[in-house]
Amino acid sequence: MTRPVLVNAFDMNTPTHLVSGTWRHPDSHAWRYKDLAYWTDLARLLERGLFDGLFIADVLGVYDVYAGNPDAALRGGVQIPVNDPLMLVSAMAFVTEHLGLAVTASTSFEHPFPFARRMSTLDHLTNGRVGWNIVTSYLDSGARNIGLDTQVRHDERYEIANEYMDVLYKLWEGSWQDDAVQRDRGSGIFTDPAKVHAINHEGRYFKVPGIHVSEPSPQRTPLLFQAGTSDRGKDFAAAHAEAVFVGAPTAAILRAQVADIRARAQAHGRDPHDIKVFSGYTVITGETDREAQAKHDLYRSYVEPEGMLALWSGWLGFDLSVYDLDDPLRVVPNQAIQSTAETFGRGDWKVRDLVERLGFGDGPIAVGSPATVADAIQEWLEETDADGLNLGHVVTPASYADFADLVVPELQRRGAYRKAYEPGTLRHKLFRRGDRLPGNHPAAGFRIPLSRPDAPQP
Amino acid sequence: MTRPVLVNAFDMNTPTHLVSGTWRHPDSHAWRYKDLAYWTDLARLLERGLFDGLFIADVLGVYDVYAGNPDAALRGGVQIPVNDPLMLVSAMAFVTEHLGLAVTASTSFEHPFPFARRMSTLDHLTNGRVGWNIVTSYLDSGARNIGLDTQVRHDERYEIANEYMDVLYKLWEGSWQDDAVQRDRGSGIFTDPAKVHAINHEGRYFKVPGIHVSEPSPQRTPLLFQAGTSDRGKDFAAAHAEAVFVGAPTAAILRAQVADIRARAQAHGRDPHDIKVFSGYTVITGETDREAQAKHDLYRSYVEPEGMLALWSGWLGFDLSVYDLDDPLRVVPNQAIQSTAETFGRGDWKVRDLVERLGFGDGPIAVGSPATVADAIQEWLEETDADGLNLGHVVTPASYADFADLVVPELQRRGAYRKAYEPGTLRHKLFRRGDRLPGNHPAAGFRIPLSRPDAPQP
Numbered sequence: 001m002t003r004p005v006l007v008n009a010f011d012m013n014t015p016t017h018l019v020s021g022t023w024r025h026p027d028s029h030a031w032r033y034k035d036l037a038y039w040t041d042l043a044r045l046l047e048r049g050l051f052d053g054l055f056i057a058d059v060l061g062v063y064d065v066y067a068g069n070p071d072a073a074l075r076g077g078v079q080i081p082v083n084d085p086l087m088l089v090s091a092m093a094f095v096t097e098h099l100g101l102a103v104t105a106s107t108s109f110e111h112p113f114p115f116a117r118r119m120s121t122l123d124h125l126t127n128g129r130v131g132w133n134i135v136t137s138y139l140d141s142g143a144r145n146i147g148l149d150t151q152v153r154h155d156e157r158y159e160i161a162n163e164y165m166d167v168l169y170k171l172w173e174g175s176w177q178d179d180a181v182q183r184d185r186g187s188g189i190f191t192d193p194a195k196v197h198a199i200n201h202e203g204r205y206f207k208v209p210g211i212h213v214s215e216p217s218p219q220r221t222p223l224l225f226q227a228g229t230s231d232r233g234k235d236f237a238a239a240h241a242e243a244v245f246v247g248a249p250t251a252a253i254l255r256a257q258v259a260d261i262r263a264r265a266q267a268h269g270r271d272p273h274d275i276k277v278f279s280g281y282t283v284i285t286g287e288t289d290r291e292a293q294a295k296h297d298l299y300r301s302y303v304e305p306e307g308m309l310a311l312w313s314g315w316l317g318f319d320l321s322v323y324d325l326d327d328p329l330r331v332v333p334n335q336a337i338q339s340t341a342e343t344f345g346r347g348d349w350k351v352r353d354l355v356e357r358l359g360f361g362d363g364p365i366a367v368g369s370p371a372t373v374a375d376a377i378q379e380w381l382e383e384t385d386a387d388g389l390n391l392g393h394v395v396t397p398a399s400y401a402d403f404a405d406l407v408v409p410e411l412q413r414r415g416a417y418r419k420a421y422e423p424g425t426l427r428h429k430l431f432r433r434g435d436r437l438p439g440n441h442p443a444a445g446f447r448i449p450l451s452r453p454d455a456p457q458p
Numbered sequence: 459m460t461r462p463v464l465v466n467a468f469d470m471n472t473p474t475h476l477v478s479g480t481w482r483h484p485d486s487h488a489w490r491y492k493d494l495a496y497w498t499d500l501a502r503l504l505e506r507g508l509f510d511g512l513f514i515a516d517v518l519g520v521y522d523v524y525a526g527n528p529d530a531a532l533r534g535g536v537q538i539p540v541n542d543p544l545m546l547v548s549a550m551a552f553v554t555e556h557l558g559l560a561v562t563a564s565t566s567f568e569h570p571f572p573f574a575r576r577m578s579t580l581d582h583l584t585n586g587r588v589g590w591n592i593v594t595s596y597l598d599s600g601a602r603n604i605g606l607d608t609q610v611r612h613d614e615r616y617e618i619a620n621e622y623m624d625v626l627y628k629l630w631e632g633s634w635q636d637d638a639v640q641r642d643r644g645s646g647i648f649t650d651p652a653k654v655h656a657i658n659h660e661g662r663y664f665k666v667p668g669i670h671v672s673e674p675s676p677q678r679t680p681l682l683f684q685a686g687t688s689d690r691g692k693d694f695a696a697a698h699a700e701a702v703f704v705g706a707p708t709a710a711i712l713r714a715q716v717a718d719i720r721a722r723a724q725a726h727g728r729d730p731h732d733i734k735v736f737s738g739y740t741v742i743t744g745e746t747d748r749e750a751q752a753k754h755d756l757y758r759s760y761v762e763p764e765g766m767l768a769l770w771s772g773w774l775g776f777d778l779s780v781y782d783l784d785d786p787l788r789v790v791p792n793q794a795i796q797s798t799a800e801t802f803g804r805g806d807w808k809v810r811d812l813v814e815r816l817g818f819g820d821g822p823i824a825v826g827s828p829a830t831v832a833d834a835i836q837e838w839l840e841e842t843d844a845d846g847l848n849l850g851h852v853v854t855p856a857s858y859a860d861f862a863d864l865v866v867p868e869l870q871r872r873g874a875y876r877k878a879y880e881p882g883t884l885r886h887k888l889f890r891r892g893d894r895l896p897g898n899h900p901a902a903g904f905r906i907p908l909s910r911p912d913a914p915q916p
Contacts, residue, residue: 013579015641015648024643031641031648034582034673036552060572062669070651070669077648081639081673083579084572091548091583094494113603114518114542114567121471121541124492125549145571147665181539183473183489185482188762190473190489190535193528207605211520211528215492215539304646 002415003381006388006430008102008245008278009046009400012057013085015077018392019358020307022299023077027398034083036091042397043092046099049404050418053100053131053426054092055225055245055278055390056085060109061142066306066313067321070141073314076307086118093126098421100429102131102225107160109137109146112167113208119222120172120214128218128425128435133225134240136161136233158232163203165240166446170199172221173437174446175212191215197448218435221443223426237275238264239442242427245390247280247362254279254384262385270440276430278390279380282359282366285402289368296358296367299394305355312354315361325352359392370410377407378416460873461839464846464888466560466703466736467504467858470515471543473535476850477816478765480757481535485856492541494549500855501550504557507862508876511558511589511884512550513683513703513736513848514543518567519600524764524771525779528599531772534765544576551584556879558887560589560683565618567595567604570625571666577680578630578672586676586883586893591683592698594619594691616690621661623698624904628657630679631895632904633670649673655906676893679901681884695733696722697900700885703848705738705820712737712842720843728898734888736848737838740817740824741857743864747826754816754825757852763813770812773819783810817850828868835865836874 015023015031023030032038046054062080063073073080085103092101103122105115122130136157137143180195201208226241228234237244244261248254262272284299286292309320329349359365366376377389393399411417422428425435437443473481473489481488490496504512520538521531531538543561550559561580563573580588594615595601638653659666684699686692695702702719706712720730742757744750763783771778787807817823824834835847851857869875880886883893895901 021646023648024646034579034675036548036583039548040552060575060671062671070654074649074651074654075647077641080671081649082575082671083582084576087544087548087576087579087583089548090494090497090545090550091552094498094549094552109572110568111604117518117540118542118545121492121545124541125494125545141668145666145668146569183535188479188482189533190481191532191539193532196528196532208603210599210603213518213520213538213540217492 003378004418005377005381005411005416006052006276006278007403008053008055008100008388008390009042009051010055010057010245010280010390010392011042011396012079013083013088014079014081016079016307017057017396018311018361019299019303019394020076020078020311021302021304022395025299025302025395028395030396031077034081039088040091040095042400043096043099043101045397045400045404047096049400049408050421051099051400051404052388052430053102053129055102055131055133056088056104057133058082058085058104058106058135059142060106060137061140061145063310063314064141065317065319066310067319072306072310072321076304076310078307078310086122089122089130090125093129098129098429100129100131100223100426101126102133102223104133104135106135106137106142107164108143108157112164112206113171116168116171116212117214120212120217123217123219123222124214128427130219131223131225131243131426133227134161134165134236136228155232158228158236160205161236163205165442166203167199167201167206167208169221169443169446170201171208171212173443174448175199176216177448178216181215218425219427221437223430234260234264237261238270239268241275242437242441243276243278243430245278245280246386248384249362249364251380251383254386258385268442274438274440276387277385278388279384279386280361280363280392281377281380281389282363282392282394283373283377283399283403283407284358284365284367284394285370285373285406287369287406289372292368292372300356300358303355303358308355309351320351320354323351325350325355327351329353359394361392363390363392370406373407374410374414374416377411378414461836462876463835463839463869463874464510464734464736465861466511466513466558466846466848467500467509468513468515468703468738468848468850469500469854470537471541471546472537472539474537474765475515475854476769476819477757477761477852478534478536478769479760479762480853483757483760483853483856486853488854489535492539497546498549498553500858501554501557501559503855503858503862505554507858507866508879509557509858509862510846510888511560511587513560513589513591514546514562515591516540516543516562516564516593517600518564518595519598519603521768521772522599523775523777524768525777530764530768530779534762534768536765536768544580547580547588548583551587556587556887558587558589558681558884559584560591560681562591562593564593564595564600565622566601566615570622570664571629574626574629574670575672578670578675581675581677581680582672586885588677589681589683589701589884591685592619592623592694594686613690616686616694618663619694621663623900624661625657625659625664625666627679627901627904628659629666629670631901632906633657634674635906636674639673676883677885679895681888692718692722695719696728697726699733700895700899701734701736701888703736703738704844706842707820707822709838709841712844716843726900732896732898734845735843736846737842737844738819738821738850739835739838739847740821740850740852741831741835741861741865742816742823742825742852743828743831743860745827745864747830750826750830758814758816761813761816766813767809778809778812781809783808783813785809787811817852819850821848821850828864831865832868832872832874835869836872
């Protein structure tokens with residue numbers, strides 16, 4: 001059986017997401033990130049290419065590890081300036097019908113009560129197409145700006161995040177019964193108060209006595225993405241995530257990561273395939289291998305090394321400005337993105353490799369004709385057991401237009417890519433079993449009939 | 459000289475904003491509040507009617523003062539369920555070009571650092587058409603759900619709000635110089651780091667050392683709305699607001715309020731007309747007086763008294779369920795909306811009057827043909843010195859369609875309403891003196907050349 005390829009596009013509300021300097025390429029519209037039309041055009045393009053979704057990364061802070069200041073990041077437009085991803089969703093929802101819209105938001109920067117409403121609102125406005133990438137935040141600069149002297153230590157971040165999820169599940173799944181909203185013109189009853197329940201949450205970090213203020217949205221809980229791949233992060237993902245995105249430079253490393261994710265999901269009482277794994281990936285394609293290689297070389301000529309090192313210093317959590325490009329990469333354990341540090345702690349990497357990798361962080365890059373790229377993608381997914389790609393861009397939206405116009409038809413010919421969207425919510429499109437989280441997900445434990453046996457059945 | 463009439467439409471992301479029960483009217487689309495098309499259709503309608511803007515109210519909590527529980531509010535769909543207003547903006551911006559989009563957000567529920575970015579993002583995406591209605595929140599239920607045992611006392615709310623504004627002004631006005639973003643393809647410099655400044659804010663309530671993470675947006679600071687009309691609230695508005703909305707049932711009361719606002723603005727070193735006053739107002743119109751009156755009577759027949767009392771109990775801050783409709787209204791001083799309490803503390807009101815007022819809270823209602831309504835509006839603004847209307851609806855979008863189709867042409871014939879939009883940002887459209895706050899506004903004190911005399915001039 002041909003393995004279907006799932007694809008998310010990966011972007012960020014900023015001039016430079018992944019590859020410093022390429023905003024200067026004539027085809028790049030990345031510098032138009034603050035214009036609504038950049039996003040509505042991108043959403044239409046992705047829906048034309050039948051992408052599963054657009055996944056918008058975010059940080060709320062600056063990359064100031066490199067040389068101890070944000071100057072290099074500012075110069076390169078490297079994830080700074082960076083605007084709010086949630087504000088983009090409704091316009092993109094308006095111009096599309098099927099595309100999933102996944103946004104990143106941190107459990108550290110906003111109280112779960114207003115956040116629950118934000119996401120319910122988006123799930124309503126998108127007709128159930130919203131996803132949430134749960135992050136616990138890794139930039140110290142962000143923490144300092146909300147008044148914390150130091151970033152909460154890594155493990156405690158996950159303790160907070162777990163309670164944060166409990167509060168959200170109670171609000172999303174356990175406050176309003178499915179038939180609470182009656183909208184009955186005859187009786188005049190909009191909502192039956194007997195079917196709306198205060199959550200009475202009293203925890204270590206949060207205290208939320210009241211009801212959710214939004215009525216149930218199509219998915220109730222948005223589709224849950226996660227990317228944490230530290231030990232605590234993997235465990236958190238195994239418990240909560242429905243989709244994870246991972247980055248790994250070789251199939252062997254990724255295969256081990258995927259197997260670990262599936263095993264952990266099982267240990268949490270879930271099916272190993274209840275989590276879709278999206279592998280960080282980059283494609284540069286053209287009509288022929290030669291054309292693609294020429295495009296790659298041209299793109300490479302735009303790369304601006306200092307900005308790349310600013311990004312990598314942030315991801316790895318230590319200052320790369322003190323090294324020469326030919327120095328070996330010696331990774332210092334710290335509180336930054338641990339999976340990245342682990343990946344580069346193994347193997348014979350040099351600082352230069354970080355600068356010269358064109359594309360998605362620590363993921364692979366396929367350069368070639370549509371057939372070459374399709375071969376590479378299919379082989380990669382076969383070898384690693386990943387479900388699809390989290391497709392980074394080198395030049396946006398050109399990288400996605402090339403994929404939609406060249407690679408998608410090739411994959412379709414091979415029977416490895418959808419020819420039309422399924423109807424339904426983002427969750428249903430991905431799992432084909434309805435709009436809501438399945439009964440073996442921890443959120444289900446907060447549903448009204450389970451958590452409140454005395455409550456009337458919906 | 460004919461006085462031009464400014465008009466904002468007033469709505470809320472909820473089934474019942476102001477008049478309980480009218481969602482059941484066949485022309486009402488209020489129950490579609492959670493569908494994107496309701497909002498994009500409304501935005502287009504308002505732009506067709508050359509409205510200044512759409513003003514979206516909000517609460518993050520429930521009206522549970524009436525009978526000590528939220529049941530009446532839930533039954534009537536009275537401001538519950540209530541979705542996030544900020545999530546609506548980008549889609550409405552996409553379908554319009556000129557309409558102002560003002561959203562309500564509280565200084566009590568989110569840290570100013572992420573909030574500053576949300577509003578900068580919206581100002582970018584709307585090309586400078588965003589307004590912010592600053593509220594300090596008045597529902598105890600909202601405070602409890604973010605872990606506060608009791609609502610912060612009224613006066614301290616304004617102390618916090620004042621520092622909150624300082625942080626925002628520093629981020630919006632004082633962090634990035636106008637020419638910080640160079641976007642220079644030749645040099646590869648996106649932003650000149652020397653022109654981006656950390657705000658180093660250390661106050662009593664907030665500590666924000668870093669830079670703003672958004673580049674300067676068209677207005678920098680969004681157009682500032684305020685509605686507080688307690689003594690502290692009026693003082694806050696006099697210092698900060700560019701537009702206020704006020705509600706008063708008689709011209710005499712409103713005239714005194716407007717004069718007070720203008721005098722206080724002057725005391726703060728501002729021009730008395732630096733604050734545009736929008737008066738809460740309701741219009742029911744038809745081709746003839748008779749037709750309008752019939753529409754009024756029909757609308758009135760849909761009003762659901764219990765929901766009205768739930769709203770008024772929340773606004774006044776005490777439980778009206780213990781009174782008969784014919785009891786005199788005895789207002790108890792408390793921490794709720796003080797202006798409303800003051801208004802109804804004077805005069806010979808009965809509880810029934812609260813239920814039978816059809817329309818915008820404590821504002822007047824004009825019922826009649828376009829000529830009758832235009833007469834009433836012009837007289838009202840002449841007598842009170844208000845600048846325009848904050849137009850509530852009885853049935854939405856019908857109330858706004860009627861205004862756009864019938865009253866606007868009548869006002870235009872009288873030379874009292876624009877025939878086309880001015881170009882430019884919301885602030886420029888309103889004041890005709892550029893996109894940014896004027897030099898006599900407190901935000902100007904945080905601009906880089908003023909607050910940092912050593913910094914290079916932009």
